[in-house]
Amino acid sequence: xxxxxxxxxxxxxxxxxxxxxxxxxxxxxxxxxxxxxxxxxxxxxxxxxxxxxxxxxxxxxxxxxxxxxxxxxxxxxxxxxxxxxxxxxxxxxxxxxxxxxxxxxxxxxxxxxxxxxxxxxxxxxxxxxxxxxxxxxxxxxxxxxxxxxxxxxxxxxxxxxxxxxxxxxxxxxx
Numbered sequence: 001x002x003x004x005x006x007x008x009x010x011x012x013x014x015x016x017x018x019x020x021x022x023x024x025x026x027x028x029x030x031x032x033x034x035x036x037x038x039x040x041x042x043x044x045x046x047x048x049x050x051x052x053x054x055x056x057x058x059x060x061x062x063x064x065x066x067x068x069x070x071x072x073x074x075x076x077x078x079x080x081x082x083x084x085x086x087x088x089x090x091x092x093x094x095x096x097x098x099x100x101x102x103x104x105x106x107x108x109x110x111x112x113x114x115x116x117x118x119x120x121x122x123x124x125x126x127x128x129x130x131x132x133x134x135x136x137x138x139x140x141x142x143x144x145x146x147x148x149x150x151x152x153x154x155x156x157x158x159x160x161x162x163x164x165x166x167x168x169x170x171x172x173x174x
Contacts, residue, residue, distance in 0.1 A: 003045040006055050007036060017061055021068050031071070035064050102163050109159055113152065120145055121152045 007014070014035065018028035039048070039060070050056040110118055123129055124145070131149070135142040 003043070003048075004036060004040060006045055006053075007039065007060070010055060010057075013057070014060060014064065017064050018068070021065070023068075031064060031067055034067050035060065038063060038067065099167060102160060102167060105163070106156060106160055109156055110152070113155070117148055117152050120148045124149050 011032065014032045015025075015028050018031045018035075019025065021028075021031075023031060045055075048056045048059045110121060113121070120134070120140075123134060124131070129137075131142050131145050134140070134145050138145075
């Protein structure tokens, strides 16, 4: 229980840290609460003690940052994107064709890529594997996998970004 008591003493500091990530006060509070739970489950006060009787601020910051990135990291497949937009498309009617064309073009772009790029991209997004899991399973370096995913995303954005912006602007006008 000493761990939570020590952490709670500096609650305002943790809130400022969480808000520095660009979160609203409510979301920052949620993140700080998750941090309390994670630290309570995974560590003890003795492990994160700094000096005689203080909490290691850097350790808490890293925990908050990792939790934040875990929340930000959403793995979305093309199917989920299509399902996500289905309600929006029904509201605006005549833009449905544009969305279907866009998704088809993105799928064709992915199909036309080198087999390695395509496979890494599909496993990462389709199977919801992390870069670390992919690396361990395939014995390919994490940096290589990261760069491959980044390059594929960039190609898709360059090739289809304008059409997506047009779709979004057409949707907003209605």
